[in-house]
Amino acid sequence: MAETVVLQTHKREGRGTRKAGKLRQKGLVPAILYGHKEATITLALDHKPLLEAIRHGVRVVEINTDKGTENAQLVEVQWDYLGKDVIHVDLKRVDKDERIRVTVPIELKGIAPGVTAGGQLDQPLHMLHVECPALAVPDNVRVVINELQIEQAIHVRDLKLPEGVKVLDDPDQIVVHVIQKLAATEPAAGEEAAAGGAEPEVITRKKAEEEGEE
Numbered sequence: 300m301a302e303t304v305v306l307q308t309h310k311r312e313g314r315g316t317r318k319a320g321k322l323r324q325k326g327l328v329p330a331i332l333y334g335h336k337e338a339t340i341t342l343a344l345d346h347k348p349l350l351e352a353i354r355h356g357v358r359v360v361e362i363n364t365d366k367g368t369e370n371a372q373l374v375e376v377q378w379d380y381l382g383k384d385v386i387h388v389d390l391k392r393v394d395k396d397e398r399i400r401v402t403v404p405i406e407l408k409g410i411a412p413g414v415t416a417g418g419q420l421d422q423p424l425h426m427l428h429v430e431c432p433a434l435a436v437p438d439n440v441r442v443v444i445n446e447l448q449i450e451q452a453i454h455v456r457d458l459k460l461p462e463g464v465k466v467l468d469d470p471d472q473i474v475v476h477v478i479q480k481l482a483a484t485e486p487a488a489g490e491e492a493a494a495g496g497a498e499p500e501v502i503t504r505k506k507a508e509e510e511g512e513e
Contacts, residue, residue: 303434304352305361309343319387328385332364332371334392340364350385358401358436359393370433372399393433400467402426403437405474409445413477418449422475428467429460437461442474452476 309327319329327343342364352360352373359372371390379386393399405425414420427440440460442453456470 303361304348304357305363306344306348306352308362308364309345311341311343323386328388330388330390332362332369332390332392334371335394337392344388346385349388353385356404356438359399359433360390362390370395372401372433395432395434397433398430399433399436400428400430401436402428404439406439406441407475408441408443411444411447411477413447413449413451416449417480418477419480420444420447420475421478424455424468424472424474427455427458429464430467431461431464435461435463437464440464444475447475447477449477449479 308330311322311329322329322343323346326346328346328349330342330344331339332342333339344362353376357373359370362369362371370393372393373388374391375389376385377387378384403426405422405427407422411418411420429437429440431437437460440458442458444453447453452473453475454470455466455468455472455474458466458474460466
């Protein structure tokens, strides 16, 4: 579980592209906070700590507002056209006892014996949809592949999840498996001979035509 990240909020006067741009020039990111049947409020967050939290996979943050400290889920993050800087975030109020739905990355651990034996590791699923306590979102779900042989697979139903975490994906879906490597296709002997004999025929025909001209 990720450590609690505290973000300081700043007042945000009005909306609009021009005002949002001025906030960004000051190192702030426009944001909105909503949920729990309370009023939706506009605010701004410091760019650097917010960006660090997002890049470290933080899903729920603690924010300081005029009403005190609140827990909020990062529901939507908008990036610039280069995908480098955050330009806006949507925050949803959450309770410490509330369960939320998030996606978490899958992390493979170990070396599959099947790969050592000549197989190829294939991972169709890289993210899991889970339901978990708002203040106990796992950083990732680790999958140990130390016993995975050729033609064997680990399915969603086989995963060991942290306490209180419920997976929402299809239990029969393959997370990772070891498959046979496809053998390189070689041309048939007849095809290779035909390909090799085509060019000499052209040369011979051309030579005969030149001799006829003389």
